[in-house]
Amino acid sequence: MSLLSTKALVKYFGDTHAVDRVDFTVTQGELLALIGSNGAGKTTLVNLISGLLRADSGQIHFQGTDVTHQSIHERIAEGIARSFQLVNLFDQLSTLDNIALSIFSREGKTRRLFALADHDSAVQDEAMAVLRQFGLEGKARMVAGGLSQGERKLLDVAVAYALRPKLLFLDEPTSGVSTREKAPIMDIITSIVRSGRITAVIIEHDMDVVFKYSDRIVVMHEGAVLADGTPDQIRTNDQVAMTLLGTHV
Amino acid sequence: MIPVPPRRVLVYTIPIALLLFVLPFVVAPYQVALLTYGLTFAIAALGFNLLLGYTGLLSFGHSAYFGMGAYGVAFIVKYFKISSMEAFILGGIVAATAVAALFGFVCVRYTRIFFGILTLALSQVIWSLAFKFFWVTGGTDGLRVPTPSLLGVGMAPGQDKMAFLAHRYYYYVLVIFLVGVAVMWVIVHSPFGKALQAIRDNETRAEFVGVQVRRYRYMAFLVSGVYTGLAGALWVPLNGLTTPDILHWTFSGKIVFFTVLGGFQTFFGPIIGAVVFNYLETYAVGHTVYWQLVLGVVLVFLVLALPGGIVGTAGRVLDRLRKAA
Numbered sequence: 211m212s213l214l215s216t217k218a219l220v221k222y223f224g225d226t227h228a229v230d231r232v233d234f235t236v237t238q239g240e241l242l243a244l245i246g247s248n249g250a251g252k253t254t255l256v257n258l259i260s261g262l263l264r265a266d267s268g269q270i271h272f273q274g275t276d277v278t279h280q281s282i283h284e285r286i287a288e289g290i291a292r293s294f295q296l297v298n299l300f301d302q303l304s305t306l307d308n309i310a311l312s313i314f315s316r317e318g319k320t321r322r323l324f325a326l327a328d329h330d331s332a333v334q335d336e337a338m339a340v341l342r343q344f345g346l347e348g349k350a351r352m353v354a355g356g357l358s359q360g361e362r363k364l365l366d367v368a369v370a371y372a373l374r375p376k377l378l379f380l381d382e383p384t385s386g387v388s389t390r391e392k393a394p395i396m397d398i399i400t401s402i403v404r405s406g407r408i409t410a411v412i413i414e415h416d417m418d419v420v421f422k423y424s425d426r427i428v429v430m431h432e433g434a435v436l437a438d439g440t441p442d443q444i445r446t447n448d449q450v451a452m453t454l455l456g457t458h459v
Numbered sequence: 460m461i462p463v464p465p466r467r468v469l470v471y472t473i474p475i476a477l478l479l480f481v482l483p484f485v486v487a488p489y490q491v492a493l494l495t496y497g498l499t500f501a502i503a504a505l506g507f508n509l510l511l512g513y514t515g516l517l518s519f520g521h522s523a524y525f526g527m528g529a530y531g532v533a534f535i536v537k538y539f540k541i542s543s544m545e546a547f548i549l550g551g552i553v554a555a556t557a558v559a560a561l562f563g564f565v566c567v568r569y570t571r572i573f574f575g576i577l578t579l580a581l582s583q584v585i586w587s588l589a590f591k592f593f594w595v596t597g598g599t600d601g602l603r604v605p606t607p608s609l610l611g612v613g614m615a616p617g618q619d620k621m622a623f624l625a626h627r628y629y630y631y632v633l634v635i636f637l638v639g640v641a642v643m644w645v646i647v648h649s650p651f652g653k654a655l656q657a658i659r660d661n662e663t664r665a666e667f668v669g670v671q672v673r674r675y676r677y678m679a680f681l682v683s684g685v686y687t688g689l690a691g692a693l694w695v696p697l698n699g700l701t702t703p704d705i706l707h708w709t710f711s712g713k714i715v716f717f718t719v720l721g722g723f724q725t726f727f728g729p730i731i732g733a734v735v736f737n738y739l740e741t742y743a744v745g746h747t748v749y750w751q752l753v754l755g756v757v758l759v760f761l762v763l764a765l766p767g768g769i770v771g772t773a774g775r776v777l778d779r780l781r782k783a784a
């Protein structure tokens with residue numbers, strides 16, 4: 211069953227056809243990899259689906275609802291969450307508060323002015339549990355701005371995960387970290403996604419990582435979908451090899 | 460900001476609060492009256508800093524809410540012939556909130572310098588209206604506000620006004636101040652307060668965890684307006700008169716000054732800043748005709764040398780001493 215589908219989605223920036231008539235579907239329960247060379251339109255597609263950008267034309271359906279014209283807030287309420295390619299955190303808040311905020315928001319508690327956040331033990335415990343899953347519990351009281359790049363990438367994912375989304379977009383969760391750190395980060399993220407039965411779309415450049423972790427792969431090129439298939443199908447797809455060879459050797 | 464456990468905060472604040480309660484028995488009435496002024500400014504600064512320190516919005520128009528608080532009181536006197544402090548507070552808060560509700564609606568659509576300029580421009584509209592409608596506001600002469608009754612008890616016949624202000628009125632303001640501080644402390648440590656800080660740190664991400672940024676900014680704007688309006692209402696009986704001066708943008712500048720002086724990145728900074736500023740200004744005005752120059756030099760020094768303000772710098776020094784020990 212398709213959880214999300216886009217129909218003829220279009221976004222131009224001047225002459226740049228960032229997303230050009232894209233039909234993209236995500237099936238319930240899968241871990242999908244979205245790949246493509248730099249500037250292929252991957253981030254723009256996620257920006258359109260998550261509501262950061264408005265599409266020029268086309269539709270986005272999520273669980274049978276047309277969300278094309280919904281606000282970011284409404285889409286989050288529907289269950290769409292995302293992380294960011296360039297880390298986007300609340301740098302002056304503690305690591306724990308970064309997560310707690312997602313939980314307060316999810317439970318509609320951010321409207322509470324006259325209750326102490328730290329005294330909501332249910333939320334604090336859950337936030338701590340999330341940090342533990344991501345191996346960040348030792349940094350709970352540290353400000354997010356003081357974390358290492360690898361930890362910040364993990365926290366960025368954890369903030370989105372704590373919303374308990376139905377569909378989670380992870381835009382290059384390992385970009386900007388050393389090669390040595392990549393595998394452990396992907397191990398943590400994929401095991402959490404799998405055990406939580408969350409449907410996830412991961413944008414990733416590293417082909418070894420992509421083939422190892424994903425159920426299905428969608429390849430984008432110059433704003434359009436070039437190929438769509440299982441890791442084996444993509445590995446043996448000549449057209450994909452041709453276009454990606456220029457950028458990944 | 461890493462939250463400080465409530466117990467640690469109380470260790471510092473309870474002795475200070477007790478000290479404030481015995482103060483009228485140890486210092487001259489004039490000094491107490493001066494501190495009362497400082498406390499009202501501190502309430503305004505506390506409201507102002509909910510926007511600056513916690514939401515990341517620098518308002519240059521808080522004179523509007525302080526002034527509306529004061530004029531709200533004056534209107535109660537003028538049109539209802541009432542001089543009860545509780546009615547004053549109600550009138551002041553209603554007037555300030557009404558204006559904040561209107562201005563906030565426009566201003567929260569903008570951030571950074573655009574927000575600052577818009578708040579400034581709108582507050583100047585109120586200031587010019589105070590001149591234009593002189594038959595309502597008294598123009599440059601302003602409006603007189605008599606000494607009010609507190610909780611139904613008026614000033615004793617023949618009682619000296621200074622004695623009243625330095626004693627009963629001081630306690631009245633002190634209690635409201637302490638409650639205001641406690642309530643604001645809870646607000647900034649509430650889930651709502653965390654959402655504001657998230658907006659300050661990263662507006663886009665805040666939106667993507669489901670915080671409706673504009674709505675929360677608007678709420679913060681309103682709370683800020685209520686505090687500043689309350690401050691204006693408490694200030695006007697001290698002054699006995701409200702004039703358009705307090706609606707002028709230079710008064711907004713003073714509120715910014717208090718907050719930067721004390722340290723906008725700390726909860727208590729604006730309070731200390733307001734009280735210290737009030738002394739600084741009073742004595743500078745008394746001792747030199749160049750007091751604005753003095754204040755200017757202090758401000759430049761602060762921004763260049765102590766960007767953390769008094770409280771931020773003191774905190775850092777204490778931390779260093781603790782680590783050295």
Ligand SMILES: Nc1ncnc2c1ncn2[C@@H]1O[C@H](COP(=O)(O)OP(=O)(O)OP(=O)(O)O)[C@@H](O)[C@H]1O
Nearest residue numbers: 223226228246247248249250251252253254255295
């Ligand atoms: N806000 C914007 N304004 C103008 N052009 C943009 C904007 N965002 C993206 N683009 C352009 O759209 C195209 C697609 O960019 P996008 O960021 O979606 O690519 P990507 O596949 O995520 O690339 P990368 O792997 O480098 O992250 C690029 O040519 C980019 O320069």
Ligand SMILES: [Mg+2]
Nearest residue numbers: 252253254295
């Ligand atoms: Mg990208």
